[in-house]
Ligand SMILES: Nc1ncnc2c1ncn2[C@@H]1O[C@H](COP(=O)(O)OP(=O)(O)O)[C@@H](O)[C@H]1O
């Protein structure tokens with residue numbers, strides 16, 4: 001069964017139709033990329049899947065369950081985690097504290113006023129694991145707000161990962177990064193997908209990243225569906241070339 | 250304790266020890282500086298109230314401008330027990346704390362969806378409602394004159410009786426114990442997983458929500474806890490004065506608490522206590538020189554906010570860390 005089925009969703013902002021009747025099906029283990037020019041509606045589409053907005057029309061089915069009317073936090077509990085186009089972290093807390101909060105919430109301990117030594121040890125171990133995995137070992141006790149853009153992004157991705165999601169949505173994970181940082185984030189995503197068997201949907205502008213990572217690509221333009229297919233199919237698609245790739249070249 | 254010493258940076262433990270030593274020895278060193286014990290008692294109670302406001306403001310990032318309401322309800326609750334129902338200090342404190350805390354919990358449920366200025370406005374509005382009730386309902390509350398007479402009662406401790414009414418030093422230590430219990434509870438909560446979700450909401454509400462924290466529920470719990478602490482401080486304040494004043498519910502009183510918290514340093518746990526020290530000392534000394542003491546404290550407040558945006562304690566801490 002498909003993990004995520006988005007069925008004919010639309011979102012209006014006044015007279016603007018930011019997302020116009022879009023459908024998308026994501027299979028377990030897939031890495032899907034969404035591309036399209038600025039203002040195409042990609043972020044809004046993510047916002048509909050994660051509950052930031054409710055769609056004007058259409059349904060969202062996650063793992064067989066209709067989540068269209070669920071609040072954001074509940075969708076997280078169902079297993080949908082995300083990062084944002086502009087990095088969202090807890091800037092005055094350290095990397096370790098950022099991850100710790102995430103791990104505690106994921107372990108169902110968010111309302112606890114007290115932790116046993118065993119729980120505490122388990123949480124610390126898991127946080128260390130995430131720090132290692134995100135390549136943040138040397139910076140764990142620094143305030144996230146002081147770190148480089150790339151490290152903040154890595155922290156945000158690891159926070160989402162700490163939730164043990166079944167679907168991870170990444171909104172332009174390499175936006176505004178240099179080549180080295182882009183490479184590192186790309187490698188991280190690749191590991192999560194290949195080794196962690198995680199289902200990922202990512203919005204990305206950097207075509208090298210998209211063609212390197214994606215199993216399938218969906219293209220949006222001005223809120224409308226333009227094309228969908230494997231990377232070679234998209235590269236060969238005439239409509240995509242005129243609307244988007246041609247523009248970039 | 251051993252573990253605490255190991256985990257905490259030594260400087261922090263030293264600062265903590267210094268604070269408690271100063272508080273415990275206050276009745277001895279205060280007279281040397283021209284103070285008197287009752288002044289110390291007032292600082293503890295107002296400091297606790299400012300710390301309760303800051304529990305919400307500094308650690309959840311939510312500004313309530315009506316917290317004097319819970320403080321006042323605590324004071325009236327405690328006073329009414331002593332005046333009308335039973336001559337028992339602990340019962341008065343318990344009743345005041347519950348009354349203010351529960352009222353806060355109910356109101357909190359109605360307003361947790363508001364944010365920022367809107368939240369502050371709604372809290373002012375509701376706070377004023379309680380102020381007018383206290384002011385108008387003279388037959389029960391004493392109206393403009395306040396609630397009196399009632400007196401804090403001696404404490405029966407099984408073997409001995411502690412006369413907290415006439416012995417100012419005994420009363421100071423009683424309030425210090427009450428203060429310590431509340432402060433320990435606050436510190437405990439702030440170090441728990443729940444406390445960390447408060448920080449998460451303060452730091453970035455959107456991120457918190459999309460980590461799966463139901464933000465409204467957590468703000469409501471933090472608000473309610475803060476109201477209970479506030480009402481507890483209010484109950485103690487009724488005992489300090491043997492009197493409950495309707496002005497204690499007024500929004501200007503809420504403003505004073507916020508001012509203490511901001512002046513002392515709202516990102517630091519102890520900052521609001523320091524703010525209360527400055528406030529009470531100013532009030533006591535400057536008001537004996539001029540009736541316009543509030544202008545001076547207002548001026549001081551502006552200076553602190555301009556030059557030490559993290560408050561007095563924040564500035565001290567920065568200097569210590571830098572050295
Ligand atoms: N909250 C909002 N209110 C009004 N308009 C919005 C809002 N969010 C996005 N839009 C508009 O919707 C369109 C799609 O935006 P977005 O989804 O951010 O595009 P993309 O991520 O593909 O660059 C844009 O024209 C944008 O201005």
Ligand SMILES: [Mg+2]
Nearest residue numbers: 042043044085
């Ligand atoms: Mg976008």
